[in-house]
Amino acid sequence: DADVTQTPRNRITKTGKRIMLECSQTKGHDRMYWYRQDPGLGLQLIYYSFDVKDINKGEISDGYSVSRQAQAKFSLSLESAIPNQTALYFCATSGTETGEQYFGPGTRLTVT
């Protein structure tokens, strides 16, 4: 089984709708991240969490919110989706020593 899972894998939604993307991990890591990938822009950090009670904004947090329900679960919400939030979203986890991050398979979100 995959160490980092994301649901859903694909989602099409309409402008103004609320949507939640979910991430679960079995690696036992305290640190979790949400990234957005747009063509030609690499990955941009939306939010990150170093433990259940520690949530931090990344580079592009406007329009997004997160919830860390447990060590293994980190959800990303779009309260009112807009078309320029159409992108590929990745969840990742890491330990504290190496800096290496482990990525989920991604969620492709389309906002029409």
Added chain:
Amino acid sequence: GDSVTQMEGPVTLSEEAFLTINCTYTATGYPSLFWYVQYPGEGLQLLLKATKADDKGSNKGFEATYRKETTSFHLEKGSVQVSDSAVYFCALSYANAGGTSYGKLTFGQGTILTVHP
């Protein structure tokens, strides 16, 4: 702030050709450097890393050397295969003196590599 710049893509090569993907960085301190690879339809996975100047990271025939004097971490492979077709990302991250990672990765924009038979 810190930044990572990769060579413009896409890069198209024939099988068994030599590969170089350039990566340079701007950093206020002494980061660790990484190459991540994203195969079609998948998430990113770590390809190799180097944590200090002059370190060489290597994996699956790929190599990169941490050059502090030129602030570079170029990715090379002597003979590419069709299966190497993917998007390659250079990234940096910091750790404190005790080795605890600060966690956040700064990515370059990615370079698409296509290898033809």
